[in-house]
Amino acid sequence: MNDKNLPSYLDQSEAVKARFDRINQRETILEVRGLGKRYRSPQGETEALRGIDFSVRRREFVCVIGPSGCGKSTLIRILAGLEDHTSGDVLLDGKPVSGPGQDRGMVFQGYSLFPWLTVKKNVMFGPQMNGRGHDEAERDARTWLELVGLEKFADAYPHQLSGGMRQRVAIARALVNQPRILLMDEPFGALDAQTRSKMQSHLIDIWKNIDVTVLFITHDLDEAIYLADRILVLKAHPGEVQEVIEVPVPRPRSPGQFNTPEFMATKARLEELIHPAPEPLPEDEQAVKPHLIRFTNVNDNVE
Amino acid sequence: MSLVANLTGTDSETRKRTLLGIGSFLLPLLVWCLVSYVPFIWHPKVEVTVPGGVDYFQTGMLVDKSQFDDETAYAKEQHLALPAGKPANPIYLPAPHEVAQAFYTGFAKQPAQKDAPWLHESLWHSIQIIFWGFLISSIIGVPLGILAGTYSTFARLSEPFIEYFRYLPAPAFGALAVAILGIYDGPKIAIIVIGTLFQQVLIIANTTRKLEATIIEAARTLGTRNLKLLTKVVVPGILPDLYRDQRILLGWAWTYLIVAELIGTSSGITFYITQQARYQHFDNVYAAIMIIGIIGFGTDLILARFGRRLFPWDRAQDRR
Ligand SMILES: Nc1ncnc2c1ncn2[C@@H]1O[C@H](COP(=O)(O)OP(=O)(O)OP(=O)(O)O)[C@@H](O)[C@H]1O
Ligand SMILES: [Mg+2]
Numbered sequence: 001m002n003d004k005n006l007p008s009y010l011d012q013s014e015a016v017k018a019r020f021d022r023i024n025q026r027e028t029i030l031e032v033r034g035l036g037k038r039y040r041s042p043q044g045e046t047e048a049l050r051g052i053d054f055s056v057r058r059r060e061f062v063c064v065i066g067p068s069g070c071g072k073s074t075l076i077r078i079l080a081g082l083e084d085h086t087s088g089d090v091l092l093d094g095k096p097v098s099g100p101g102q103d104r105g106m107v108f109q110g111y112s113l114f115p116w117l118t119v120k121k122n123v124m125f126g127p128q129m130n131g132r133g134h135d136e137a138e139r140d141a142r143t144w145l146e147l148v149g150l151e152k153f154a155d156a157y158p159h160q161l162s163g164g165m166r167q168r169v170a171i172a173r174a175l176v177n178q179p180r181i182l183l184m185d186e187p188f189g190a191l192d193a194q195t196r197s198k199m200q201s202h203l204i205d206i207w208k209n210i211d212v213t214v215l216f217i218t219h220d221l222d223e224a225i226y227l228a229d230r231i232l233v234l235k236a237h238p239g240e241v242q243e244v245i246e247v248p249v250p251r252p253r254s255p256g257q258f259n260t261p262e263f264m265a266t267k268a269r270l271e272e273l274i275h276p277a278p279e280p281l282p283e284d285e286q287a288v289k290p291h292l293i294r295f296t297n298v299n300d301n302v303e
Numbered sequence: 304m305s306l307v308a309n310l311t312g313t314d315s316e317t318r319k320r321t322l323l324g325i326g327s328f329l330l331p332l333l334v335w336c337l338v339s340y341v342p343f344i345w346h347p348k349v350e351v352t353v354p355g356g357v358d359y360f361q362t363g364m365l366v367d368k369s370q371f372d373d374e375t376a377y378a379k380e381q382h383l384a385l386p387a388g389k390p391a392n393p394i395y396l397p398a399p400h401e402v403a404q405a406f407y408t409g410f411a412k413q414p415a416q417k418d419a420p421w422l423h424e425s426l427w428h429s430i431q432i433i434f435w436g437f438l439i440s441s442i443i444g445v446p447l448g449i450l451a452g453t454y455s456t457f458a459r460l461s462e463p464f465i466e467y468f469r470y471l472p473a474p475a476f477g478a479l480a481v482a483i484l485g486i487y488d489g490p491k492i493a494i495i496v497i498g499t500l501f502q503q504v505l506i507i508a509n510t511t512r513k514l515e516a517t518i519i520e521a522a523r524t525l526g527t528r529n530l531k532l533l534t535k536v537v538v539p540g541i542l543p544d545l546y547r548d549q550r551i552l553l554g555w556a557w558t559y560l561i562v563a564e565l566i567g568t569s570s571g572i573t574f575y576i577t578q579q580a581r582y583q584h585f586d587n588v589y590a591a592i593m594i595i596g597i598i599g600f601g602t603d604l605i606l607a608r609f610g611r612r613l614f615p616w617d618r619a620q621d622r623r
Contacts, residue, residue: 080524129531
């Protein structure tokens with residue numbers, strides 16, 4: 001690639017700069033300070049996260065990216081309250097979080113819908129758990145199903161839906177609780193390329209129309225740049241923040257922007273951070289290096 | 304969506320499956336018919352039709368083939384009237400039509416021995432024993448299993464003992480059960496409970512543990528807590544599998560029945576079987592044994608069909 005002709009990913013147009021100024025004036029929703037996490041297991045201790053610092057403003061879209069095993073899932077699970085942290089603080093609206101709560105919605109990669117409930121009942125589940133009556137919950141569920149375009153499938157069971165549709169239900173189910181922040185752990189990772197890009201646009205539409213802040217984990221660089229205001233780049237062993245990138249691609253976003261210089265400059269920077277020049281593999285990955293034996297006739301070449 | 308179509312199968316596939324299912328019953332029946340009706344297959348005995356000059360032979364008597372041959376040779380030597388006979392199977396292998404007849408007479412005719420129970424009376428008694436045994440076991444075992452599968456502390460507290468107790472053979476408690484519960488139905492029900500309960504707790508605990516962790520996590524992030532997590536997520540989440548486990552366990556309960564019924568005063572289908580065997584009415588014995596199978600298998604088929612209605616979201620049953 002002709003990297004030399006690209007602008008710096010740090011260059012921002014006037015419009016983008018103004019947008020970041022506006023974002024920075026909004027109140028902080030989520031603040032993470034010196035967050036650390038150690039897993040203790042019979043095999044020894046793993047330091048999954050160390051000294052993570054960042055904050056998210058209201059209605060900001062933040063992506064977290066990093067190599068496999070850098071602690072992305074650990075981070076989001078701590079934020080969701082599904083996992084305890086070993087050091088540091090997590091503040092939501094200035095108050096420390098403890099345990100899961102309806103102020104933080106979560107969307108998992110594996111959908112994890114309740115298979116025994118219909119689509120509508122899945123969405124009604126949250127409101128009902130939080131003490132809302134059946135009728136009110138049903139009304140809310142209908143509104144949200146309409147918003148994700150699934151009102152026709154209200155009475156279907158999750159197993160009757162495609163992957164993309166299931167993930168829409170999961171999003172509706174999380175948003176119906178009106179969380180302050182929506183946490184998403186590689187939500188589109190299991191979808192095919194076409195569905196994935198549809199879901200990305202759809203998510204942006206939802207985010208534009210509702211008062212919600214999104215923290216989105218992905219390992220797809222294009223996805224991160226396309227969606228995010230800011231990208232939190234993590235490095236592995238232990239998981240630490242490498243850089244927080246303000247995405248210079250202007251909004252509104254469209255798939256046509258994938259070839260713009262800002263986009264490519266940002267992507268080049270992410271590549272540099274995530275796939276640095278050859279570096280010895282970490283021990284645990286060396287251990288699983290396959291040793292290939294030839295099972296075919298020597299003359300039976302495929303290449 | 305094409306995957307779903309493949310899983311549920313087309314019409315012709317269903318027909319093929321039904322035919323194979325019927326075939327799996329016809330095949331052993333065919334073997335039985337061959338052995339019973341084709342004279343040169345097996346038939347190790349000879350049924351005497353004409354005693355001839357052999358003094359201890361009687362019409363209808365079953366003798367070993369070699370013995371019959373010896374006696375015939377001897378009669379020939381002594382110039383006595385020759386005995387005649389036809390190949391026969393031992394008395395413990397009645398032919399299919401005899402057993403079919405026994406089915407009918409078991410339900411329709413007064414038993415040959417006075418004060419012996421009718422087949423259906425014996426059967427009904429056995430079914431009641433199974434019902435109460437399995438019900439009591441489930442009332443205790445299902446909640447314990449779910450608790451052990453959900454809370455690891457509870458599992459660690461209960462499972463080692465249950466694992467140990469599981470190895471104690473239920474019949475070993477027979478004498479004890481009689482001493483405590485008397486000689487009638489009490490100890491029989493107790494044996495079924497002892498035989499089923501401990502397996503039940505462990506199996507259901509395992510099923511509960513297999514519930515996807517992210518389902519519970521998703522529920523927690525939606526604000527579900529404590530008891531509601533158990534009643535609104537864990538229980539409905541495992542229900543189809545729990546139902547399948549219960550069907551299998553019910554089958555096991557039947558296997559304990561025979562032992563249970565020998566304890567105290569012998570009763571039920573076991574009493575019927577031993578009684579009929581004593582009088583060498585093996586056709587009745589076979590009919591009684593088969594009817595246990597028919598009831599067990601029939602209940603399971605009905606429960607399976609019922610389960611499909613009950614759990615329309617359950618994917619596991621499509622794969623069978
Ligand atoms: N329950 C656990 N017990 C012990 N170690 C764990 C546990 N969960 C995660 N780890 C370790 O913590 C590190 C971070 O894991 P995590 O799943 O957060 O990574 P990730 O960035 O989400 O990876 P991926 O991109 O593959 O999803 C890994 O080294 C992993 O082995
Ligand atoms: Mg992960």
